[in-house]
Amino acid sequence: MNMGGSRVLGGVTVLLQNQKGLSSASQPLDPLFLSGSSKNSSSSSSSSSSFLGSRSMMSFQNVHGGNGSNTSLFQSFDHDENGDDEFDEYFHQPGKKRRLSVDQVQFLEKSFELENKLEPERKIQLAKDLGLQPRQVAIWFQNRRARWKTKQLEKDYEALLANYNSLKADYESLFKENDKMKVEILALKDKLLLREKEGVNLELSETNKLLEQTQKMPSEEELALKDEVSKVSAMVCKQEDISSAKSDILDADSPSRYTDGAHSSVLMEPADSSYVFEPDQSDLSQDEEDNLNKSLFPSYIFPKLEYEDYSDPPASSCNFGFPAVEDNAFWSWSY
C-alpha cells in the first residue's frame, strides 16, 4: 500500500474509531480501497450490489492503464480533486447508476450520525476516503436527510396519534361521568322541587288565614277607598258596558291591593302570560272572575322574579315559577 492509501485509510480508521459502539472498526474500509479484493465481492449477499465503488475504481484504473495493484486508488482521488476529466466523465455516464457498497454506506451512515449536514471540507474528505465524487457524497447526504425526515414524520405522527387516542379516551370517560352527574342533578332537583312545593303550600295556608282575618276587619282607609272606587265605577258604567269597565278598573289597580287569598293556589299556575290572562273561565261567575284576577297578583308570587334573570329557558317549558331555574340550570350543564 502506498503512502497515499495509508494516509487515507489511517484517517478513516481514526474517524470510525470515534464512532459510538463501533465494534469492528479496526480496518473498516480496507476492503473498500483494495480493488479486486475477494472480500469486497463477498461482503454483500448480492454480487451485483457489492462494492460497486470498488468496481468503479477498478474501471477507473483500467481507464488509466492501471497495473492492477491497489495503490492507485487514492492517487486517483488526487486527480479527481484536481478536476480529472476522465474520472468525472466516468462517474457521469448517462443512464448508469452505481450503488454504493455496503461498507461505503456504513461509513456514510456513521458520518451522518455524527452530523447530518455536510460542510465542503468534510464532503471532500469523505469523498476522498470513500473513493466517490464529492457530488455523490452530497447527494447521498441529501437523500439520507430526506429519509431521516420521512422517518421523523412517521414517528411524530405515531406520537401524535397515541396522544390523540389517550385524550380521546379521557374525553369519553369524562363525558360519561358528566352524563351520570347530570342525571344525579336532575334527580336531586326533583327532590328539592317537591320539598319546596310542600313548604310553600304550608306557608300559603298560614298566610291565607291571616288575610282572611284582615279582610274581616277592613280599616277606615280601605273602606273609603272602596267607596271611591265604587263611585268611579258607577260613572264609567254609564258610558260603557258594566262588565268591561269593571275589568279595566281592576286591571289598572295595583296588584298589591288584591291580596285576597281565596285563590292562593294560583301560585302553581303557569307563569306564562297567555295562560294567566286568558284562562278558560267560561264556567265562572263574574265574582269568581274578579277574585281570580285579584289572585293573580299576590305578593308572594314575586319570588319567581329572581329566576327570570336566567336567559331563555326552553319556550315549551310549562314552568310553574320554579322549573325555570331547573331549565336554566340544565342549560348551564349542557355543552
Place this chain on the structure above:
DNA sequence: TTGTGTTTTATTGCCTCC
C-alpha cells in the same frame, strides 16, 4: 424467469442565503 413493488442514486427546478 418474470412481473411487481421497494429502495437507492441521481436530476431538476425552485428557494434562500451570503
Place this chain on the structure above:
DNA sequence: GGAGGCAATAAAACACAA
C-alpha cells in the same frame, strides 16, 4: 449571481413471490 438545500421525480438496482 453562485452555492447549497430541499421537494418532487425519474430511473436503475434490488428483493421477492409466483
